[in-house]
Amino acid sequence: MKKLQKNEDYIVKRIPKSHRLIFDMLDVSLKQHHIHVIAQVEIDYVLKAIEKYAEIHGEKISLTGYLIFVISRVIEKHKDVHALRVGLKKYIFNDIDVHIIIERELENGEKVPTSHIIRYANRKSILEIHNEIREVQSEPIEGLVRKGSKRKKLQTMFSSFPRFIRKIVFKRMLKKPNLMKKRIGTMCVTAVGMLTKNIRTIGTPIPIQPWPLQFALGCLDRKLKIENGEIVERDVLNVTITLDHDIVQGGNMTRFLTEIYELVNSGYGLNELLKEDIPVKMKK
Numbered sequence: 001m002k003k004l005q006k007n008e009d010y011i012v013k014r015i016p017k018s019h020r021l022i023f024d025m026l027d028v029s030l031k032q033h034h035i036h037v038i039a040q041v042e043i044d045y046v047l048k049a050i051e052k053y054a055e056i057h058g059e060k061i062s063l064t065g066y067l068i069f070v071i072s073r074v075i076e077k078h079k080d081v082h083a084l085r086v087g088l089k090k091y092i093f094n095d096i097d098v099h100i101i102i103e104r105e106l107e108n109g110e111k112v113p114t115s116h117i118i119r120y121a122n123r124k125s126i127l128e129i130h131n132e133i134r135e136v137q138s139e140p141i142e143g144l145v146r147k148g149s150k151r152k153k154l155q156t157m158f159s160s161f162p163r164f165i166r167k168i169v170f171k172r173m174l175k176k177p178n179l180m181k182k183r184i185g186t187m188c189v190t191a192v193g194m195l196t197k198n199i200r201t202i203g204t205p206i207p208i209q210p211w212p213l214q215f216a217l218g219c220l221d222r223k224l225k226i227e228n229g230e231i232v233e234r235d236v237l238n239v240t241i242t243l244d245h246d247i248v249q250g251g252n253m254t255r256f257l258t259e260i261y262e263l264v265n266s267g268y269g270l271n272e273l274l275k276e277d278i279p280v281k282m283k284k
Helices: 017-029 044-057 063-075 126-138 150-159 163-174 177-184 250-266 270-275
Strands: 034-042 084-086 089-091 098-105 111-118 187-190 213-227 230-244
Touching: 017 150, 017 163, 034 250, 044 063, 044 230, 044 250, 044 270, 063 098, 063 126, 063 187, 063 213, 063 250, 084 177, 098 126, 111 126, 126 270, 150 163, 163 177
Parallel strands: 098 187, 187 213
Antiparallel strands: 034 230, 084 089, 098 111, 213 230
C-alpha cells in the first residue's frame, strides 16, 4: 500500500480479502424476491424474567438466544417459511439451522461481524443456545470465522478466486439446498440493534441476505399503550422479518408472525426455566 503524505487529511485502510465473500453474497441477494415486515414485539415480561434469572444465577440469558429458541419452535409448525426454493420446487427441512451474526474483536482491536451456525436449534433448550453463543463469543477469530478452523482455510482459498468464479459458485450453491443448509444454514438472525446498549431509539435494520427467512433485531424502545382504560409504558423490540415471497404467501406469513409475537409476549419457556435450578454456563 502506498505510503500517505503527512499533509493528507485521510487515511487508507485495506479491506480484508475475506470481505469479498460479503460483497458477493449481497450481489446475489439483491436478485431475490424478499418481502420485509417491520414490527415491534413487546418483551416486557421477557426482560423481567431475564433479570430475575440473573439475580439467581449471576449471568443474564442472551436475549438473542431466547428469541432463536422461540422462533425455531414456531418454525416447526410453519416449516414452509424456511424452505429453500429451486425452480418450481421448495425443499422443506425438518430441522432448523440458524445462522447468527456476532460482532467480535480482532487481535488488532478492530470489531468485525462474524458468523456461526446453531445446528438443530429446534431441538435445543434456551440454555443450550445461550451457552453456545457465549462460547463462540469467547473464541479467537481470524477473518470472518474461528481461528484455525477448516472454514478459515476454505474461506482464505475461496476469497482469492476471481470474482466471476466466486459468483458462479454462490449461484450454484443456492440451487443445492442440502449444500446451502450445510454451509450457511436455513435462516439467519442478526442482532445489530443489540449493540446500542443503554440507548433507546426508533429504528430497525433492513437486511440484504440470501436466506429465505431472516430476523434483524433492532433497538430496544418503549411505547405507550392503553390497558384496562389506563395508559401504561411497555418495553418493545424493533425487528424486521424478511421472508421469501416466492415461498410463503400472506396468510401463512401472518399466522407465523402472530404466533411468534404471542409466544414472546407471554415469555414462552421462561417460567419453566426459572423453576429449574440449572445455572447458565459462565464465561471463562
